[in-house]
Amino acid sequence: MESFVVIGLGRFGSAVAERLCQEGHQVLAVDVDEKVVQNMADKVTQAVAGDCQEMDVLRALGVQDMNCAVVAFSNDIGKSVLVTLNLKELGVPQVICKSKSHVHRRVLEKIGADRVVFPEHEMGVKLAQGLSSSNVLNFIELSEDFGIVETAIPRAWHFKTIKELDVRAKFKVNIIAMRKGKDGALNVAPGPDYTMEPGDAAVALGRTEDVNRLQDLE
Template sequence: METFVVIGLGRFGSAVAEELCALGHQVLAIDTDEKAVQRMADKVTQAVVGDCQDPEVLQMLGVKNMDGAVVAFSSDIGTSVLITLNLKELNIPRIVCKARNHSHREVLRRIGADQVVFPEHESGRNLARTLANREILNYIELTERYGIVKLKVPTPWVGKTLRDLNVRVTYQVNIIAIQSGDGAIQPVPEPDHVFRPGDLIFTLGNNESNERILALE
């Protein structure tokens, strides 16, 4: 079990805080909006009203002892940056921030944010990829060049094994999981797995390599 502070209880921050708590972690949720705090009071370990632009508020709440922090709003760039700086001063091991745009992301990275996310932007890009190719059942972008694709096993692969196909060498992708027709999932599948009709595969590779797999259909 780890301890986290989530600052900003809009839709994104509330979802992060609630899910972390559901996963068994201790979560301190903070916002300046009393109504937002009240909505989260029964869903996290502790929810408080506070202005995290003030370093003394963070000190008083014991934030320096947290394993991780999430700055979960991006509407006010200046406030986001100041709070991130305050968290860096407390030596929080991991700080994740939500960014409004690319410039905001660059500033957050330069002042020491360990991870910067664009929830709406990333969701939109992933959805666009699934809409643009009907063979893609799901897409998770890892970087601008690399991603994980969930798709039906290509017809030419049916009846063959991973060893037969030598997928990693031939296609420059890794098959990180296989879901059979009954829904069972094999993480890190064995080389002797025989592909069957109805199998779903999860490929990890760069965009060009993933595209080559999709073209097999």
């Protein structure tokens, strides 16, 4: 079990805090709005009203002893930056921040955020990937240049092994997992002798432009 502090209890922060607690982790949820905090009280380990722009507040909450902090608001860039700086100064091992724009993300990365998420952009990309091809089952953007795609394998791959297809050399992507059927079990890191069958889905990692090419294969 790990310990998390989630700062900012809007829809995004509340969802993160509640799910982390459901997964069995210790979760401290913080927001300046007491009404919001009361609504979260029964869904997390502890919910507290406080202004995390104040270093003394963070120290009193004991965030310096947490495994991870999530700065889950992005409406006020200045406040987001200050809270992130405070968390880094207190030595929180991992600080994850929500951003509202690419510029905001770059600022957060510059001041030391360990990971920056841009939910609206990422969901937009994911939706576009799904709409652009019926073969694409899932898409995760890792950065502006790299992504992971889960896609139904083309007919040309049926009954061939990963070694025979030489996917890495021919398509410049790495097959990191295979799924038997749409809802089947995931085979992580399949060996070169894995034989692909109709209905299989491949999970591939690579440059976005390269993983996109997989959806055009027939």
